[in-house]
Amino acid sequence: MATKPRQMSIGMNILGLGGHNSAWRYGEVDPLSYLDIGYYQNIARISERGTLDAIFLADGPALAGDPGGGPSGRLEPTLVLTAIALATERIGVIATASTSYNDPYNLARRLSSLDHLSGGRAAWNIVTTAGDAAARNFGLTGAPVHDDRYGRAEEFVDIAVKLWDSWEDDAIVADRASGLFAHGDRVHTIDHEGSHFAVRGPLNVPRSPQGRPVLVQAGSSEHGKALAARRADAVFTAQTTLADGQAFYAEMKARAAAFGRDPDTLKIMPGLSTVIGGTEAEALARQAELDAFQGIEAQVGQVAQRLQLDPRHLELDEELPWHLIGDALQVENGSRGFFDAQINLARRERLTVRQLAGRIRSGHRLVAGSPEQIADTLEEWFVNGAADGFNLMPDMFPSGAEVFVDHVVPILRRRGLFRTEYTGTTLRDHLGLERPASQYAAVPHAVAA
Numbered sequence: 451m452a453t454k455p456r457q458m459s460i461g462m463n464i465l466g467l468g469g470h471n472s473a474w475r476y477g478e479v480d481p482l483s484y485l486d487i488g489y490y491q492n493i494a495r496i497s498e499r500g501t502l503d504a505i506f507l508a509d510g511p512a513l514a515g516d517p518g519g520g521p522s523g524r525l526e527p528t529l530v531l532t533a534i535a536l537a538t539e540r541i542g543v544i545a546t547a548s549t550s551y552n553d554p555y556n557l558a559r560r561l562s563s564l565d566h567l568s569g570g571r572a573a574w575n576i577v578t579t580a581g582d583a584a585a586r587n588f589g590l591t592g593a594p595v596h597d598d599r600y601g602r603a604e605e606f607v608d609i610a611v612k613l614w615d616s617w618e619d620d621a622i623v624a625d626r627a628s629g630l631f632a633h634g635d636r637v638h639t640i641d642h643e644g645s646h647f648a649v650r651g652p653l654n655v656p657r658s659p660q661g662r663p664v665l666v667q668a669g670s671s672e673h674g675k676a677l678a679a680r681r682a683d684a685v686f687t688a689q690t691t692l693a694d695g696q697a698f699y700a701e702m703k704a705r706a707a708a709f710g711r712d713p714d715t716l717k718i719m720p721g722l723s724t725v726i727g728g729t730e731a732e733a734l735a736r737q738a739e740l741d742a743f744q745g746i747e748a749q750v751g752q753v754a755q756r757l758q759l760d761p762r763h764l765e766l767d768e769e770l771p772w773h774l775i776g777d778a779l780q781v782e783n784g785s786r787g788f789f790d791a792q793i794n795l796a797r798r799e800r801l802t803v804r805q806l807a808g809r810i811r812s813g814h815r816l817v818a819g820s821p822e823q824i825a826d827t828l829e830e831w832f833v834n835g836a837a838d839g840f841n842l843m844p845d846m847f848p849s850g851a852e853v854f855v856d857h858v859v860p861i862l863r864r865r866g867l868f869r870t871e872y873t874g875t876t877l878r879d880h881l882g883l884e885r886p887a888s889q890y891a892a893v894p895h896a897v898a899a
Contacts, residue, residue, distance in 0.1 A: 459839030570659030
């Protein structure tokens with residue numbers, strides 16, 4: 451029997467008005483469009499036209515950045531994605547939600563509801579939320595330490611999965627003649643008692659179309675990688691060089707196998723910021739125009755923030771001050787993945803601060819070029835064991851999404867690397883993942899919950 455050719459997965463990450471901080475000044479759309487649901491629905495329809503896997507929304511429960519410098523804050527992801535799901539038919543919807551500042555029962559219910567309303571297209575991007583700003587919005591003086599955040603996250607995710615499984619697939623019969631709506635012995639309490647939570651269950655929403663929403667994880671610390679290897683269906687990651695991408699890919703596949711999983715059921719999807727022009731020169735000119743709006747000082751500030759350094763210690767045309775840079779293992783109030791991405795790229799290519807600032811956007815690898823060049827870099831990582839797919843962050847919306855769908859996707863299709871049409875209806879179908887059975891399905895039905 452012929453084996454189906456391996457094809458990449460591609461998600462579209464809607465970051466404000468674009469992945470570049472100056473997208474709002476370019477004038478492509480109204481600066482307040484990020485508060486307009488029609489703006490998001492339009493990008494989702496464009497992405498669905500290109501048969502992309504999913505729309506992804508990042509999030510954090512605090513105001514990030516200087517509100518004087520551009521559009522600040524984000525609409526709540528599950529609300530936006532519900533509206534997106536109702537305006538589309540096939541594309542998946544991935545919501546970011548924090549395990550540090552949510553409750554397992556309420557979040558499990560919200561995500562299961564999104565999976566029902568979207569017809570099986572929902573996913574949860576699991577984050578633990580570093581930094582003190584969010585903590586102070588929830589009655590804390592500072593963020594919990596890394597180990598405590600991930601201890602809570604592990605238990606949180608286990609509870610969510612149990613709640614999603616608390617209704618067996620055949621629990622509901624809806625027999626009008628007999629008056630039996632559901633078999634009570636197929637609806638289970640979870641009776642969870644742990645270090646952080648006590649949850650009885652069951653969930654008050656029946657099992658959703660995918661069985662459970664798809665689980666996505668984005669942390670690159672040891673705890674984050676362990677959680678991803680055990681529970682996640684996909685990992686959003688931030689490697690900036692092919693060698694680092696290959697190393698991370700191999701490590702995560704091996705970690706998944708160590709948990710008894712088929713490594714192919716864990717999809718590795720690096721982030722990629724794109725600036726696309728008809729030619730490389732056009733793309734570079736577009737990038738230069740956006741960079742000019744932002745200014746080199748703001749770009750360097752982003753580098754300093756991710757490395758937890760004082761910007762005054764960075765000299766534009768010199769390498770990073772290596773003697774001031776701490777061990778990545780000690781990163782507490784920032785992203786370990788973004789820290790590693792910048793450090794490894796700068797060290798491998800001996801970049802100056804100015805050069806590094808121009809090579810990373812939104813914490814991820816930046817590629818500016820023609821549609822062929824974008825397709826080439828996607829193919830290089832995909833066929834050389836560094837990625838199963840990608841989470842895209844175009845410089846501006848909607849044009850960055852349109853040019854990718856209209857000019858890059860056809861190249862990938864001609865090369866046999868990407869689907870020409872959707873072959874399923876759920877996000878699990880798009881990712882090539884099977885629908886999981888309820889862990890309670892084997893429980894004898896003689897005893898009612």
